[in-house]
Amino acid sequence: MRSILAVFKREVALYFRSPIAYAIPFALTLFFGLLFNDTVTRNNQNAPADVIMTFIPGLFTFLLFLIAPLLTMRLLAEETREGTLEILMTLPMKEWHFIVGKFLAAWLYYTVLLALTLVYAGILWRIGVPDAGIAFGAYFGAWLYGGAVLAMTLIWSAVTEDQIVAAFLGAAxxxxxxxxxxxxxxxxxxxxxxxxNSVVAEVIRELGLRAHYTFTMAQGIIRAEDILYFIFMMIAGLFITTRIVEVRRWRS
Incomplete structure (x- = not known):
């Protein structure tokens, strides 16, 4: 666990040393602020507070196809390109410790980004009476959703040393x-x-992200199967990434 913590601290420090780490939350806060103000102004008398409350985390999860690849594209691709991955792998730590440490750092940064939008929830609570259960489900689901997506996009950072390619494949x-x-x-x-065909369609649907967030947790419906889905996606993503790094280590 010490090795995971060491990698985690290193990655968190790298995140917050970069100007981009502050540019992203500034841009997102400005964007969501303008959007929130416009939504509240236009729908103050019509839209229920619950609808507006879930709008921000719902939109945030959609934008993750752009945000998540930006957060993970350099984590392993940069290490490989600069030749530091092989050096780090010689340290007394297991591959999965290294991967989990990097993943947790990215998830923490994502958590900070998501937490910044809670200011709009606070404002809405002052001007309306949103359902606390729906708000919790929407944000808790968005948090798990982010972890799953980050784990999936991390795979491509291990596959290629080109950060742009990793970001593109992650977004896809x-x-x-x-x-x-x-x-x-x-x-x-x-x-x-x-x-x-009906069975195949149901399997495809259950593999998708929206089936476990948009139609359930974003509505305040927290099901064990949805939580397990996101946990499974995280474990699967980290497992695949670890196997890729192990193969690369053996070949080198």
């Missing part, structure tokens, strides 16, 4: 998972649809 992966329920609906509506 997130979009595929986000659009899974649309693909499932298309599958289910195919001509000559049979029971087999």
């Amino acid at each position: 992966t997130i979009l595929v998972l986000w659009l899974a329920d649309i693909a499932a609906a298309w599958f289910a509506n195919l001509s000559n649809t049979g029971e087999q």
